[in-house]
Amino acid sequence: xxxxxxxxxxxxxxxxxxxxxxxxxxxxxxxxxxxxxxxxxxxxxxxxxxxxxxxxxxxxxxxxxxxxxxxxxxxxxxxxxxxxxxxxxxxxxxxxxxxxxxxxxxxxxxxxxxxxxxxxxxxxxxxxxxxxxxxxxxxxxxxxxxxxxxxxxxxxxxxxxxxxxxxxxxxxxxxxxxxxxxxxxxxxxxxxxxxxxxxxxxxxxxxxxxxxxxxxxxxxxxxxxxxxxxxxxxxxxxxxxxxxxxxxxxxxxxxxxxxxxxxxxxxxxxxxxxxxxxxxxxxxxxxxxxxxxxxxxxxxxxxxxxxxxxxxxxxxxxxxxxxxxxxxxxxxxxxxxxxxxxxxxxxxxxxxxxxxxxxxxxxxxxxxxxxxxxxxxxxxxxxxxxxxxxxxxxxxxxxxxxxxxxxxxxxxxxxxxxxxxxxxxxx
Amino acid sequence: xxxxxxxxxxxxxxxxxxxxxxxxxxxxxxxxxxxxxxxxxxxxxxxxxxxxxxxxxxxxxxxxxxxxxxxxxxxxxxxxxxxxxxxxxxxxxxxxxxxxxxxxxxxxxxxxxxxxxxxxxxxxxxxxxxxxxxxxxxxxxxxxxxxxxxxxxxxxxxxxxxxxxxxxxxxxxxxxxxxxxxxxxxxxxxxxxxxxxxxxxxxxxxxxxxxxxxxxxxxxxxxxxxxxxxxxxxxxxxxxxxxxxxxxxxxxxxxxxxxxxxxxxxxxxxxxxxxxxxxxxxxxxxxxxxxxxxxxxxxxxxxxxxxxxxxxxxxxxxxxxxxxxxxxxxxxxxxxxxxxxxxxxxxxxxxxxxxxxxxxxxxxxxxxxxxxxxxxxxxxxxxxxxxxxxxxxxxxxxxxxxxxxxxxxxxxxxxxxxxxxxxxxxx
Numbered sequence: 001x002x003x004x005x006x007x008x009x010x011x012x013x014x015x016x017x018x019x020x021x022x023x024x025x026x027x028x029x030x031x032x033x034x035x036x037x038x039x040x041x042x043x044x045x046x047x048x049x050x051x052x053x054x055x056x057x058x059x060x061x062x063x064x065x066x067x068x069x070x071x072x073x074x075x076x077x078x079x080x081x082x083x084x085x086x087x088x089x090x091x092x093x094x095x096x097x098x099x100x101x102x103x104x105x106x107x108x109x110x111x112x113x114x115x116x117x118x119x120x121x122x123x124x125x126x127x128x129x130x131x132x133x134x135x136x137x138x139x140x141x142x143x144x145x146x147x148x149x150x151x152x153x154x155x156x157x158x159x160x161x162x163x164x165x166x167x168x169x170x171x172x173x174x175x176x177x178x179x180x181x182x183x184x185x186x187x188x189x190x191x192x193x194x195x196x197x198x199x200x201x202x203x204x205x206x207x208x209x210x211x212x213x214x215x216x217x218x219x220x221x222x223x224x225x226x227x228x229x230x231x232x233x234x235x236x237x238x239x240x241x242x243x244x245x246x247x248x249x250x251x252x253x254x255x256x257x258x259x260x261x262x263x264x265x266x267x268x269x270x271x272x273x274x275x276x277x278x279x280x281x282x283x284x285x286x287x288x289x290x291x292x293x294x295x296x297x298x299x300x301x302x303x304x305x306x307x308x309x310x311x312x313x314x315x316x317x318x319x320x321x322x323x324x325x326x327x328x329x330x331x332x333x334x335x336x337x338x339x340x341x342x343x344x345x346x347x348x349x350x351x352x353x354x355x356x357x358x359x360x361x362x363x364x365x366x367x368x369x370x371x372x373x374x375x376x377x378x379x380x381x382x383x384x385x386x387x388x389x390x391x392x393x394x395x396x397x398x399x400x401x402x403x404x405x406x407x408x409x410x411x412x413x414x415x416x417x418x419x420x421x422x423x424x425x426x427x
Numbered sequence: 428x429x430x431x432x433x434x435x436x437x438x439x440x441x442x443x444x445x446x447x448x449x450x451x452x453x454x455x456x457x458x459x460x461x462x463x464x465x466x467x468x469x470x471x472x473x474x475x476x477x478x479x480x481x482x483x484x485x486x487x488x489x490x491x492x493x494x495x496x497x498x499x500x501x502x503x504x505x506x507x508x509x510x511x512x513x514x515x516x517x518x519x520x521x522x523x524x525x526x527x528x529x530x531x532x533x534x535x536x537x538x539x540x541x542x543x544x545x546x547x548x549x550x551x552x553x554x555x556x557x558x559x560x561x562x563x564x565x566x567x568x569x570x571x572x573x574x575x576x577x578x579x580x581x582x583x584x585x586x587x588x589x590x591x592x593x594x595x596x597x598x599x600x601x602x603x604x605x606x607x608x609x610x611x612x613x614x615x616x617x618x619x620x621x622x623x624x625x626x627x628x629x630x631x632x633x634x635x636x637x638x639x640x641x642x643x644x645x646x647x648x649x650x651x652x653x654x655x656x657x658x659x660x661x662x663x664x665x666x667x668x669x670x671x672x673x674x675x676x677x678x679x680x681x682x683x684x685x686x687x688x689x690x691x692x693x694x695x696x697x698x699x700x701x702x703x704x705x706x707x708x709x710x711x712x713x714x715x716x717x718x719x720x721x722x723x724x725x726x727x728x729x730x731x732x733x734x735x736x737x738x739x740x741x742x743x744x745x746x747x748x749x750x751x752x753x754x755x756x757x758x759x760x761x762x763x764x765x766x767x768x769x770x771x772x773x774x775x776x777x778x779x780x781x782x783x784x785x786x787x788x789x790x791x792x793x794x795x796x797x798x799x800x801x802x803x804x805x806x807x808x809x810x811x812x813x814x815x816x817x818x819x820x821x822x823x824x825x826x827x828x829x830x831x832x833x834x835x836x837x838x839x840x841x842x843x844x845x846x847x848x849x850x851x852x853x854x
């Protein structure tokens with residue numbers, strides 16, 4: 001029976017056109033990260049499941065993780081997120097290395113999801129994190145996120161960063177409303193689903209957690225908060241106000257807004273939490289998220305070290321860039337020179353010529369393997385982005401020369417080989 | 428109980444120093460591949476196990492594959508090699524795309540191996556393949572492999588490509604010695620292990636497969652073959668002689684030698700087979716291998732299309748480069764400008780300055796978050812490769828200027844901000 005030609009459900013084959021797009025995106029991510037002095041890292045594809053049990057949250061563990069028992073009886077999982085791996089790595093070195101620690105990675109992750117628009121089972125996720133830098137680190141992650149999206153040509157009309165702060169939410173839920181830990185957790189989960197349910201249903205469910213009318217009003221006032229001034233009037237000084245001040249000083253206010261419905265599903269956040277929203281009417285969804293976590297190192301018996309990070313998946317980012325016409329065309333391969341020859345006798349001359357262009361000048365050179373007539377060479381060249389065609393026919397072999405056709409300019413000349421190399425060297 | 432800080436057995440944490448090394452290697456692989464007009468691709472991390480059952484060989488399937496049943500009852504495996512995925516992808520498109528098809532990838536693969544020097548459970552493997560180009564494609568893969576190693580600075584004294592050809596071996600084993608398919612397969616497996624056993628043991632085992640004395644002599648003559656002339660005298664015209672001719676024409680003879688003990692373990696090879704050997708006395712082992720396969724598309728019910736490829740793992744490549752002193756130092760991060768400030772009042776000026784350098788000039792700029800005295804800044808800068816330190820103290824804030832210290836030249840000057848930007852723009 002013939003085997004299936006399709007990729008495994010929820011995963012993708014990256015043919016060259018898609019792979020060039022992916023490379024374009026990953027190169028921008030690396031470039032902007034390194035402009036901020038973030039250093040590259042990576043971890044293993046597999047981790048012991050225990051690592052995720054500690055802090056990742058129930059949905060991820062129960063429904064989404066790809067886990068199995070290995071041949072040595074270890075319970076392992078294909079990484080569904082990168083932060084636990086990063087925390088494990090930082091736990092190994094944080095005593096010796098200079099702080100703050102700035103790291104970025106673009107790992108492939110897997111989650112057992114129902115494949116849908118912007119969501120797949122295998123995806124790559126940009127992660128940038130900074131450890132040991134407090135509120136200034138939270139600010140820098142926001143700043144870096146904005147720079148990254150701007151590097152693709154996006155602007156404040158196209159995306160917006162919705163921020164909140166678990167220190168603020170905890171203060172309101174615990175101290176002002178007086179919820180115990182269990183109710184607090186329930187309310188978090190409810191707020192996290194707020195935008196996925198009708199307003200009345202949300203209000204009803206709030207009352208099942210907060211019975212007291214006056215306290216429910218406090219919660220309602222919280223959900224109505226919008227500006228830093230309102231937050232200040234409601235709770236007094238709190239770290240998110242510092243973040244807003246820094247954001248304002250950096251001239252980035254138009255990108256950032258307070259959003260009380262952002263609390264994030266993962267259990268480990270303790271400070272800033274944020275999501276980046278696409279403002280396009282057809283694609284109005286979160287394309288990235290992140291936050292600050294103070295206690296992740298404790299699961300390794302290490303003292304706490306505050307960290308903050310962003311996770312940005314290439315799938316929603318690609319949807320975002322496409323929706324706003326920010327995705328360049330990568331459909332054809334680009335070649336500097338297409339080298340072809342008409343007779344077996346010219347083959348060796350053409351091969352050596354191509355070798356020289358590659359090794360001495362670093363050029364992208366395709367040799368048409370096998371003999372080819374000029375007409376065939378030209379029609380072949382139209383399927384690729386070819387700079388020039390270099391042809392070796394009878395005349396050229398005799399004259400130790402090459403016929404060079406500039407494809408864009410539609411000009412053709414015959415040059416001695418030495419002359420050609422000389423010209424190339426001075427360009 | 429505290430969680431384990433170590434990575435899963437046989438896998439690695441890539442801290443920035445190691446990751447920069449990995450990136451250095453991958454960038455060279457991509458660069459040289461694109462100089463040969465090979466196009467990038469990637470496939471899924473998971474494939475259905477069936478894909479490997481068809482052609483990958485028993486050892487891989489029985490002992491080395493990471494396979495499990497997914498939540499939808501599919502039997503899947505983490506990819507242990509890339510060629511079957513590539514064949515699956517090419518099977519989808521080969522009717523429409525222009526040939527030859529040239530592709531390269533650097534996927535992460537997993538095999539359940541006993542971790543040892545040069546061998547790990549998770550590793551990345553460079554793969555380059557060309558489809559539909561016959562013997563010239565086989566030549567090009569050899570040429571590309573040599574260019575890739577040369578791009579790292581390696582030379583013919585450091586590595587050597589040992590080649591053989593299954594068409595030649597099949598002709599000798601089947602036609603000249605007269606083995607049936609089962610014995611033929613046994614002899615292949617034995618030859619594949621030749622260099623891992625004493626010569627006498629090998630000779631004894633050969634006699635268990637080839638009982639006839641005259642035929643055993645033919646086999647002995649085969650194992651003594653060394654030059655193209657000897658091959659020609661032994662069997663007449665055969666494709667590997669064409670490969671040797673092309674290699675000679677390209678001036679690459681010093682890199683390539685015939686080796687009758689190379690047959691390769693994978694079942695799917697049908698033409699050229701090769702391994703690249705490190706010549707270093709302390710590390711004398713194969714660092715890469717590959718070959719030609721004509722029939723891989725048939726498992727998808729597609730007509731055959733000849734392909735040839737190389738697989739080069741980053742683990743043995745790294746050992747090779749280290750053994751020959753070809754690995755540059757990537758231990759420290761490189762930063763163009765380290766920006767620091769002494770007072771909270773200077774913070775905003777420093778931040779905006781850094782922002783400008785990044786977004787307008789594409790520079791790598793680290794801001795020291797929080798106030799810092801010049802002495803602290805200087806000692807911090809010594810832990811990284813810093814080009815210049817830009818400092819904002821009281822004076823600089825007042826004068827809208829910046830104090831710039833060139834770390835290598837040990838010079839310092841105070842420049843007006845406009846003056847500084849102007850200077851930067853003309854550099």
